Amino acid sequence: MGQPSKKFKMRNKIVAGNWKMNTTPAEGVELAIALKALMTEVPSDVELVIAPPFTHLDAVSKAIAGSAIALSSQDCAAETAGAYTGEIAASMITPFGAKYVILGHSERREYYGETSATLNNKMAQVYANGLIPIYCIGEKLDERESGKHFDIVKAQIEEVVYNLTPEQFDAVVIAYEPVWAIGTGKTASADQAQEIHAYIREVLAAKFGDKAAKTPILYGGSCKPSNAQEIFSKADVDGGLIGGAALVAADFVGIAKSF
Ligand code: 13P
Numbered sequence: 009m010g011q012p013s014k015k016f017k018m019r020n021k022i023v024a025g026n027w028k029m030n031t032t033p034a035e036g037v038e039l040a041i042a043l044k045a046l047m048t049e050v051p052s053d054v055e056l057v058i059a060p061p062f063t064h065l066d067a068v069s070k071a072i073a074g075s076a077i078a079l080s081s082q083d084c085a086a087e088t089a090g091a092y093t094g095e096i097a098a099s100m101i102t103p104f105g106a107k108y109v110i111l112g113h114s115e116r117r118e119y120y121g122e123t124s125a126t127l128n129n130k131m132a133q134v135y136a137n138g139l140i141p142i143y144c145i146g147e148k149l150d151e152r153e154s155g156k157h158f159d160i161v162k163a164q165i166e167e168v169v170y171n172l173t174p175e176q177f178d179a180v181v182i183a184y185e186p187v188w189a190i191g192t193g194k195t196a197s198a199d200q201a202q203e204i205h206a207y208i209r210e211v212l213a214a215k216f217g218d219k220a221a222k223t224p225i226l227y228g229g230s231c232k233p234s235n236a237q238e239i240f241s242k243a244d245v246d247g248g249l250i251g252g253a254a255l256v257a258a259d260f261v262g263i264a265k266s267f
Contacts, residue, residue: 020246022181024059024226025058025250026082027058027254043056043072047261057079059108079104085098087129088136101137102139109139110144112144113144131172135179140180145161146187149188162207165208165211165212169182180223181225181226184225185229185249191251194230198238201227201245202245206244209244224246227247228250232253
């Protein structure tokens with residue numbers, strides 16, 4: 009496999025905003041409208057993605073219509089349909105023109121007990137409905153401190169991504185989010201990000217070969233306009249999955265301008 013290099017633009021650049029459980033529907037629409045107005049500032053080779061709460065998908069999809077902003081959900085059900093109170097099927101997301109589904113966010117793994125088994129079923133639902141997964145991986149603080157971070161992300165990939173077909177793998181987006189950097193104001197250093205992104209790409213390549221050179225690997229965890237440039241400058245960092253800073257239109261767009 010050739011040395012991955014940004015010069016050749018082998019990979020899509022993506023900046024995705026995970027709104028988590030924030031904003032009222034009206035505030036969500038307001039944010040979407042503000043982003044749409046700022047799209048002229050976003051470089052044309054950077055894809056801007058927003059992931060509002062499910063309840064906002066309809067209104068937000070209308071607000072961004074006619075713009076290049078892509079829509080994502082933050083999760084989907086592991087089942088197709090049926091007696092699963094409170095769940096949202098992938099097929100309920102597509103009618104809003106959504107392109108992506110965030111899967112396996114550390115908050116879902118931690119607070120809602122999502123396991124690799126669940127995530128394999130969710131992956132199947134995402135692909136069956138023509139959506140693209142943004143699959144999140146990342147270690148906790150104690151795992152980083154005890155030097156287990158490489159093994160953790162490897163297992164998170166092997167247990168889920170390795171089950172994809174080569175065709176499915178062509179579409180997948182990976183988001184590396186060290187749990188200790190999420191919402192803490194503490195980011196991985198650009199060198200730490202590059203080190204583990206390169207490792208993640210190696211693990212992907214061990215199964216999928218050269219295809220891994222095309223997989224976008226996003227960094228997430230306290231990413232903001234002031235630190236995005238340094239992190240995005242690294243060869244194996246193809247963008248970001250943004251939490252807090254995605255709730256402020258100017259900050260989110262500022263990050264998208266950081267390549
Ligand atoms: P913060 O940018 O708020 O740290 O959140 C990152 C994240 O979890 C995005 O999914």
